[in-house]
Amino acid sequence: MSVRDRSGRDTSVEAESRALGLNIGWTVFSYLLSGMAAYGLIGWLIGRAVRVEILFPVGMLVGLAISLGFVIWRFGKRGITREETSR
Template sequence: MSRSKSNNDDLNNSQNEENALWSIVGYLLSGLLIWGGIGWGLDRWLGTTYLVLVGMLLGAGASIYLVWLRFGRD
């Protein structure tokens, strides 16, 4: 009985880790896409060329901070 419980615990643990990794990827991609998109829209509206980069850097920084808040403070 303990061996099967141990296997179930290992399976649940690996699934939780996989879910956490996919959440991290989602945070990083969404930050880049959302803030990069806002920068792109502002570039088109204002006629500039640098706000996409600013938006992507802001999105990456915000995403990394959110990942740290959610997963890194254990």
């Protein structure tokens, strides 16, 4: 049985936590991919300019580390609020 607040938002715990979990799960996955891709690309471009090929995988690892750190900061340390899902 769903319960609605004054704005009409469904506050049914089940439905809400399901939407929350789905969104956060795929946001985290997207962060990990985009971190690697963004800094991998930057590493590849710099590596191409200075002729140091290793900068491409190094960039990807740096991107992964940045993404992981941010994911932990955003979804772990501070706890998860409803507002986090609407970003």
